[in-house]
Amino acid sequence: MKITIKLIGPFIYTAGFSEREFETSEPTTVEGLLGLVGIGQDRPRIVTRNGKAVGRLDELRDGDRVVIAPVYSGG
Amino acid sequence: MNGWTGNILRVDLTTKTYRKETFSEEFAKKWIGGRGFALKILWDELKPGIDPLGPENKFIVALGPIAGIPAPNTGKAVVAAKSPITGGYGDGNLGTRVSEHLRKAGYDVLIVEGRAASPTYLYIEDDKVGFLPADEVWGKGTYDTNDWIYAKYGKGVGVLNIGQGGENMVLYAMVRSLEGRAGGRPGMGAVMGSKKLKAIVVKGTKTIPVADPEQMKAIGTGDLKKVRAIDKESGWSIQSTTGVLAWCNEVAALPVRNFRKTQHPDAWKIDGERLNDARIATYGCPNCTMHCGITIRDREGRESELDYENIGLLGANLEIFDLDQVGSLNYLCDDYGIDTISAGCSLSFYADAIEHGATTGDFRFGDAERAKELLGLAARREGELGNLLADGTLRMARRFGHGSEAYAMQVKGLEVAAYNCKFIPGMALAFGTSPIGAHHKEAWVITFELKQTARDSYGREKAEKVVELQRIRGGLFEFMVACRFPWVELGWDLKNYPIYFNKATGLDWTLDDFWKVSDRIYALMKFFWAREIPGWDRTRDYPPMAWFDPANADTEGPIAGKVLELDKYNELLDHFYDIRGWDKRGIPTRKTAESLDLADEAGEVEKYTRLKLG
Numbered sequence: 001m002k003i004t005i006k007l008i009g010p011f012i013y014t015a016g017f018s019e020r021e022f023e024t025s026e027p028t029t030v031e032g033l034l035g036l037v038g039i040g041q042d043r044p045r046i047v048t049r050n051g052k053a054v055g056r057l058d059e060l061r062d063g064d065r066v067v068i069a070p071v072y073s074g075g
Numbered sequence: 076m077n078g079w080t081g082n083i084l085r086v087d088l089t090t091k092t093y094r095k096e097t098f099s100e101e102f103a104k105k106w107i108g109g110r111g112f113a114l115k116i117l118w119d120e121l122k123p124g125i126d127p128l129g130p131e132n133k134f135i136v137a138l139g140p141i142a143g144i145p146a147p148n149t150g151k152a153v154v155a156a157k158s159p160i161t162g163g164y165g166d167g168n169l170g171t172r173v174s175e176h177l178r179k180a181g182y183d184v185l186i187v188e189g190r191a192a193s194p195t196y197l198y199i200e201d202d203k204v205g206f207l208p209a210d211e212v213w214g215k216g217t218y219d220t221n222d223w224i225y226a227k228y229g230k231g232v233g234v235l236n237i238g239q240g241g242e243n244m245v246l247y248a249m250v251r252s253l254e255g256r257a258g259g260r261p262g263m264g265a266v267m268g269s270k271k272l273k274a275i276v277v278k279g280t281k282t283i284p285v286a287d288p289e290q291m292k293a294i295g296t297g298d299l300k301k302v303r304a305i306d307k308e309s310g311w312s313i314q315s316t317t318g319v320l321a322w323c324n325e326v327a328a329l330p331v332r333n334f335r336k337t338q339h340p341d342a343w344k345i346d347g348e349r350l351n352d353a354r355i356a357t358y359g360c361p362n363c364t365m366h367c368g369i370t371i372r373d374r375e376g377r378e379s380e381l382d383y384e385n386i387g388l389l390g391a392n393l394e395i396f397d398l399d400q401v402g403s404l405n406y407l408c409d410d411y412g413i414d415t416i417s418a419g420c421s422l423s424f425y426a427d428a429i430e431h432g433a434t435t436g437d438f439r440f441g442d443a444e445r446a447k448e449l450l451g452l453a454a455r456r457e458g459e460l461g462n463l464l465a466d467g468t469l470r471m472a473r474r475f476g477h478g479s480e481a482y483a484m485q486v487k488g489l490e491v492a493a494y495n496c497k498f499i500p501g502m503a504l505a506f507g508t509s510p511i512g513a514h515h516k517e518a519w520v521i522t523f524e525l526k527q528t529a530r531d532s533y534g535r536e537k538a539e540k541v542v543e544l545q546r547i548r549g550g551l552f553e554f555m556v557a558c559r560f561p562w563v564e565l566g567w568d569l570k571n572y573p574i575y576f577n578k579a580t581g582l583d584w585t586l587d588d589f590w591k592v593s594d595r596i597y598a599l600m601k602f603f604w605a606r607e608i609p610g611w612d613r614t615r616d617y618p619p620m621a622w623f624d625p626a627n628a629d630t631e632g633p634i635a636g637k638v639l640e641l642d643k644y645n646e647l648l649d650h651f652y653d654i655r656g657w658d659k660r661g662i663p664t665r666k667t668a669e670s671l672d673l674a675d676e677a678g679e680v681e682k683y684t685r686l687k688l689g
Contacts, residue, residue: 006325009318009347010310018348044566046526051326051633053525067325070311071526072318073563074494074519 001025001062003033008069011039031056033066044071077286078140078580079103084182086197086204088270089130089189093204105672108139110166110553111596112184113155117164118599118676123606123683127159127262128244128269130190136173136235136275137184139556141575143175144283146295147302147567148558150174150361154235158261160246160417160467161488161512164603168553169250169258170360173233179279187272196224196274201281209273213242216410217251224276233277238412241268243456245465247417247490251409254358255368255380260414261489261511286581294578298571302364305565312357314347315367316383320391321346323494327634328521330392330495332440333427334484334621337495338632341396345386349398365560373402381405384515387493388419393426393440400443407447411454417467418453420490422446424468424483433477436460481620486513496622498634499524501537503618504647508541510549510600513618518544533643538650550593595671597655598663602673602680605662609683613661616648656689664689
């Protein structure tokens with residue numbers, strides 16, 4: 001299963017990359033993915049899949065584009 | 076009275092006279108400062124229907140009880156006047172040393188009246204005011220003007236100034252300060268220009284009255300360090316506000332091609348990552364904990380300080396994806412002293428109108444070099460085209476006709492900031508109900524809409540969130556006069572603000588005490604509109620009609636085929652009015668006015684429109 005992860009803002013510098021394709025044989029949830037990229041569960045964030053918000057226990061599917069962003073509040 | 080100096084400096088440019096006035100503790104507690112002071116003074120002193128660019132308008136600089144005191148992000152000032160672009164109450168805030176110096180000179184408010192006979196700048200030093208000639212810099216940009224002032228008085232003074240945009244009364248001309256600070260989107264710079272007021276320079280040497288100076292200093296300076304540490308740990312300042320660009324592109328909220336599209340494959344070329352890589356300097360405001368002014372070298376080799384709004388409107392929305400070219404457009408706006416949001420929207424509207432046959436011309440999306448020329452024409456009001464562009468999108472649309480008003484991206488005459496809400500109902504409501512036109516500073520609910528509720532919901536929870544944010548952002552931070560960023564972006568606890576307020580004033584207020592002041596200010600801003608515009612109705616709280624047009628829907632991506640629905644938007648607006656205690660026209664009821672201690676103001680507005688009882 002291939003998943004593209006796009007990180008936003010400061011998360012880029014936490015994880016050390018901006019966008020990367022991950023390949024996994026196991027079913028993965030949003031929570032599992034966060035662990036994979038090294039973003040702590042305590043960091044406020046908003047996760048979207050293909051442009052739409054998802055919850056932390058949602059399972060990801062092959063070809064998903066997952067975007068992990070801090071909870072911006074619009075300057 | 077502690078916290079407040081209790082003094083207003085009133086300056087008349089026509090007669091070259093000035094006087095110190097005092098205000099009561101009751102006035103201070105009722106309006107707190109900043110936006111509250113400015114609004115109440117303009118309400119009391121401006122005759123309805125006056126020309127915003129005539130000598131009878133008043134330009135106000137207003138500060139709050141913690142302004143200029145060392146504490147997180149207190150180096151800001153509110154500038155206000157009747158707006159030439161909207162015709163309603165207008166204001167903005169900007170980082171400036173005027174905040175500290177005006178308070179140290181002994182004033183919380185500066186009111187500038189009349190019109191100078193020739194270009195003038197004010198030099199205020201404690202109790203003295205000088206009316207000095209500015210002919211030497213009239214016609215020059217804000218950078219040269221700032222340098223000219225620094226050469227005379229040193230870099231430590233407080234300065235507010237305007238560029239050619241303000242002088243020529245471009246309706247979206249701004250007030251500028253420091254290296255890259257700007258404020259007053261609804262034409263506050265044009266009001267200065269109409270008075271032939273090139274700059275205000277302030278030097279104060281007194282002590283700001285504080286009830287508990289030792290505690291205030293200990294808490295304020297301690298918290299400055301704490302917030303700086305939080306920022307460093309979170310990494311927010313690495314991209315500052317520009318981090319949001321890539322996110323808006325991912326979730327289909329980016330303004331592209333005059334807001335007709337919400338995403339673009341080249342958006343990455345101008346995002347926060349690229350900006351951080353190109354950074355040559357970083358600037359911030361006095362007492363700043365999280366400097367957001369990322370500066371790059373523009374195409375012509377000049378320093379240009381960018382934030383998200385600049386890049387969104389001068390870049391993506393014009394389909395210009397060369398960062399240094401966006402930097403050039405931004406530099407020109409800053410030097411001319413015109414608002415990057417309205418300037419960007421005016422250019423994108425012009426390109427769109429040409430493309431849709433509403434007018435003719437040679438400007439196309441993506442043409443950065445022509446965009447530079449057009450900004451110059453607008454700032455100088457050169458020729459018919461310059462004058463058109465200088466008046467903003469609504470007036471341009473009324474000239475062009477052919478239904479172009481639907482895609483003039485503005486509310487109440489003020490252009491929309493860089494969030495494309497064609498399918499974000501709550502944020503569309505935030506723009507629609509922003510009391511000075513489509514400004515993002517009052518409420519910002521996009522992440523709430525995506526994370527804590529459904530994007531397609533028009534439910535009451537979104538109206539509740541908009542009101543909650545207006546109370547904090549457009550209320551608390553605007554009357555306290557402090558930057559909202561520590562709370563907005565780093566989660567710095569709001570409960571710190573009554574602590575600062577109480578240490579400064581000696582009062583014992585809680586956050587709940589502030590919300591009533593916020594609601595009072597929002598109600599009076601609406602009364603201001605109702606008094607100025609007979610027959611006020613709810614359609615003036617609508618976002619641009621392009622967002623409701625199915626023909627304007629995205630054809631691909633996460634919101635393909637979706638646009639806002641007017642019936643549902645009206646339901647959302649009803650929720651908003653109901654929460655606020657306003658009638659179906661969007662005007663506060665008499666009962667609401669009385670509950671907010673605005674009975675006298677209600678009586679005044681009833682000379683112009685009948686209030687519902689509530």
